[in-house]
Amino acid sequence: MSARPGVPATPGQAAVLDAAFFARPAPEVAEALCGVLLARADEGLLARIVEAEAYTEDDPACHAHRRRTRANAPLFAAPGTAYVYRSYGVHWLFNVATGAEGRGEGVLVRAAQPLAGLERMRARRGARPDRELLRGPGRLAQAFGLDGSWSGVTLSDSPLDLLDDGLRPAVTAGPRVGIADAADWPWRFSVTDCPWVSRYVRSARAPARAR
Template structure:
């Protein structure tokens, strides 16, 4: 079994874009009845203050209230009625900004992920935010969870340093679409999105 240590709140930058970059190379750990499933973060997107594409742009609602918690909490929402998305709240309580976890490189519990996803191909288990949520069985029951302490879902780190980190525009949005707020590991096969954004 791999030993990780929780990512502490004091290690989180207080700027959303900086947090999105910092989370590259960190680990999402999911504790399930049948064992641990985990993956290394290879792609994120920042949704910053005043960002028209962000869910906190128009203020607090029952759905997005976890986005307004202090940094390091899970904000999980259902996109298009189909896929859950895992986000990390990113700035001081009440601000409403966050980082979308877009893709993972699977580490532990790969058989669990394959069963959850119903596919075998390693590259596609957690390549994209909906896929990674399905692979790790993430849903609204985990919304609001403190990701800086061990539990059913938490953030961890080890001694790994990510390879070169690229920046691009974000994927699948129409508002504030030209901002370079997507971060990813260059040349990682586990990154989502079109090849034109992954150079």
């Protein structure tokens, strides 16, 4: 059976991504995360990331843009630290800190293709099409059981890991989803023509697109 474009279903030999991978600028890391495996070892969950967005402290849409607070502190922590926050009072969104320690930046993991542990994901997500298990950052965090208790966790010391199995899919860059400030910065990266990618929704508060 044939795989979807650019995204084989079966992972090969995989190496855990180290701090050096995340120590680069967020846009570089966001692009490089497309095709990377997300694994939760304690629950047997595995998925391939197909979409990620970059946020930096020079970026008005970034939570670290104004100042460092208790809540956004993980963005300033060592590269490879998880930052999980609540959006709209309902959903949790999973990020990974990037850049040098002390720099307030990170990458939002927005969507992935489920590969293993689908029963557990379905149990958390409810009776919905498998296509929607990990399509969108709120859904992905819910399926993986990630909440505020994961914020500040160093991934290398946790059951949650990012792994490289050598896949290098074609990646497309475009504007980020749902933000009003810096709405047109092309910092959303996704696997080209991949059905697991979330749909683009422009913020209702974003200014009209330049043309």
